[in-house]
Amino acid sequence: MAQEYDIPFKSLKIFNGNTHAHSIFTYSHGNHLQRHQNFVKGDKVLFIDSLYISRPKNSQLKKEWNSFQGLPKKHYEEAVKAGFDFYCVTDHSQEEAFFPNSNNNTAWAIATKNAEDATNTNFSAFMGVEHSENDSDNGRGHFNVIGSSTYINAIKPGVDIPYFYNWLKENPKNLITGNPVAVSFNHPNIDQFNNWDYRDEEITEIITLLEIINNQKLKYEGFLAALDKGWRVSPVAGIDNHNYTEIHKAQSRTFVLAKKNTPKSILTAMRARRTYASFDKNLECRYSVNDSLMGSIIPQKKLYHLKVYVNDPTTDDESDKISKIDIVTRKGKVIKSFELKRPQHKYFWNITIKDKDVDQFLFIRVWDNTKSINTQKPVAFLAPIWVSKQNN
Structure with a gap:
C-alpha cells in the first residue's frame, strides 16, 4: 500500500x-x-x-x-x-x-x-x-x-x-x-x-x-x-x-x-x-483501470492496472471500517477479493489483473465491518468498466 x-x-x-x-x-x-x-x-x-x-x-x-x-x-x-x-x-x-x-x-x-x-x-x-x-x-x-x-x-x-x-x-x-x-x-x-x-x-x-x-x-x-x-x-x-x-x-x-x-x-x-x-x-469511493475512470469503456489489453480508493470519514464507528474489496465480472464471478486483516476507514488498493480473467466488464464491491448476520452484504457497488475488443 x-x-x-x-x-x-x-x-x-x-x-x-x-x-x-x-x-x-x-x-x-x-x-x-x-x-x-x-x-x-x-x-x-x-x-x-x-x-x-x-x-x-x-x-x-x-x-x-x-x-x-x-x-x-x-x-x-x-x-x-x-x-x-x-x-x-x-x-x-x-x-x-x-x-x-x-x-x-x-x-x-x-x-x-x-x-x-x-x-x-x-x-x-x-x-x-x-x-x-x-x-x-x-x-x-x-x-x-x-x-x-x-x-x-x-x-x-x-x-x-x-x-x-x-x-x-x-x-x-x-x-x-x-x-x-x-x-x-x-x-x-x-x-x-x-x-x-x-x-x-x-x-x-x-x-x-x-x-x-x-x-x-x-x-x-x-x-x-x-x-x-x-x-x-x-x-x-x-x-x-x-x-x-x-x-x-x-x-x-x-x-x-x-x-x-x-x-x-x-x-x-x-x-x-x-x-x-x-x-x-458518506462513503467515498472511486477507482480507475489503466487510468480510465469507473464508468468508462476501455480497449482490450493483456493487463489491467486498477487503483481503488475507499474512505469512510466516520472514524468513530468501528462498523464503518473497510473490511473487504471485490473485483467482479460477468455472472457475478469474483476475479479477486482482498480482505483486510485489520479493517481501516481509508484504504487504497493497487492491483494488476489479467485479461483472461475479465469477461466483458468488471466492477467493484466494497464491504464494511458490520458484524450482524442480517446485514452481511456489500456496503457499496461501484460503476463497471467495460472492455471493448474493437478498440485494440
Whole structure:
C-alpha cells in the first residue's frame, strides 16, 4: 500500500443524493391515503396550488397528510437539511395531475418551478417522472427519467417499452436547458423489462443507470442480469419515499463523480456512468483501470492496472471500517477479493489483473465491518468498466 494515496481523478468531486422520490403529485397511492373497504369514491378531494387532484377508489385522504407529504419544494427543503447535494423528485407520469401530458400542464409547471427555485450553488434539484409500465405484453418495469422537459403517460394504450425507448431516443436532452436527460431502470427483478429486451446501441447510451438499492432493498441479481444482457448501467440508490419524513432517516445514497454541483454537471456524470450506490451515506469511493475512470469503456489489453480508493470519514464507528474489496465480472464471478486483516476507514488498493480473467466488464464491491448476520452484504457497488475488443 502506498504511503500517499494516489486518488484516481481527484479533480472530480463526489456528490451524494437521492434519485427516486414521490411528492404529493403521486396521489394514486402513498402514505397520505388510508384505505376503506366500503368507502365510496369522492371526486376532486385535494386542492393545492390552483390544482385539483382526484383520489383512487376506496381511499380517503388522511387529515394530517401535509405533515409528512407535500409539493416537491418541501422534499427539496428537507433534503437540504439532511445534507443531500442533489435530490430527484420522480412522480408517476400517469398520475391524474399530469393529465394532459404537456409542458403547460399546471402540475408539471409547478413541479418544474419548484426544482428551479430550490437549485443553488450548493444544491441541485431535479424534476423527473417515474415511467411505470405495468400492463404491456412487450415488457413491464419502471424507469426514472430525470431532468427532462417533457414526459409521456406510461399507461396510455400503445405506450409499451419499445414505444418508450423510441421516445427517449427523440428526447435525449432537455428541450429548454439543453442538459442531458438521465434514465434508470428502477428496482429490477432478474427477468424484468421483457428479460432486458429491445436493447440497441442508441438506447444503451441513454439508459445508463440502474437502481441497485431501493428503499434499503438490494437488487443485485437484477443488476447482474442487465449487465450480462449487454446493458451498460451504473448503480444508483433510491429512497423511493412517498413522504418527506423519510429523507433525514435514509442512509443509502446515490453518489456521482462530477466537476461541480450543478444540474448540468450532475446529469452529465450520470450519463457518463460515473456513479456508485451505497448503504452508507458518506462513503467515498472511486477507482480507475489503466487510468480510465469507473464508468468508462476501455480497449482490450493483456493487463489491467486498477487503483481503488475507499474512505469512510466516520472514524468513530468501528462498523464503518473497510473490511473487504471485490473485483467482479460477468455472472457475478469474483476475479479477486482482498480482505483486510485489520479493517481501516481509508484504504487504497493497487492491483494488476489479467485479461483472461475479465469477461466483458468488471466492477467493484466494497464491504464494511458490520458484524450482524442480517446485514452481511456489500456496503457499496461501484460503476463497471467495460472492455471493448474493437478498440485494440
